[in-house]
Amino acid sequence: MKAISDRFWNKVAIGKIEECWRYLEYIDKGGYGRFWYKSSSIRAHRVAWELANGPISNGLDILHKCNNRSCCNPKHLYCGTHSDNMKDKSISGNVSSLSLGLGKSKLHNYEILDIRTMKGVKSQREIAKEFNVSQHTIGCILRNSGWLCKEGYYV
Numbered sequence: 001m002k003a004i005s006d007r008f009w010n011k012v013a014i015g016k017i018e019e020c021w022r023y024l025e026y027i028d029k030g031g032y033g034r035f036w037y038k039s040s041s042i043r044a045h046r047v048a049w050e051l052a053n054g055p056i057s058n059g060l061d062i063l064h065k066c067n068n069r070s071c072c073n074p075k076h077l078y079c080g081t082h083s084d085n086m087k088d089k090s091i092s093g094n095v096s097s098l099s100l101g102l103g104k105s106k107l108h109n110y111e112i113l114d115i116r117t118m119k120g121v122k123s124q125r126e127i128a129k130e131f132n133v134s135q136h137t138i139g140c141i142l143r144n145s146g147w148l149c150k151e152g153y154y155v
Contacts, residue, residue, distance in 0.1 A: 011023060033045065065078060086144055
């Protein structure tokens with residue numbers, strides 16, 4: 001385990017305990033660091049959690065208190081359910097890639113919140129036309145799915 005620990009932490013910009021520790025190697029389209037281990041790619045923040053705290057219980061995600069997906073500081077991470085993660089994203093407004101600097105989002109966080117207030121007031125088609133995006137994107141936003149929609153926008 002020491003060899004894995006050394007190899008992993010050498011790929012992290014370790015700073016002060018209150019700072020985000022950015023993963024320095026490959027970052028995927030979602031903004032997460034990826035660490036290669038045993039013939040598979042693992043999200044770096046999960047590796048950081050396990051190295052600091054031990055195995056992750058089945059069905060739990062590792063969430064970021066700092067909302068920085070490339071952060072590997074164990075003090076910025078906590079265990080939660082997928083539902084907890086979606087609620088946290090919604091509360092923090094971290095629903096687009098703009099906050100990650102990925103630049104693929106066509107919508108700003110405030111527009112996402114505006115769209116959500118229109119649910120039930122206007123049709124998805126009307127909302128899509130108003131914001132110049134597809135109905136599919138509006139559906140993703142209203143479902144708070146957090147997935148990369150087919151036209152390449154993060155929601």
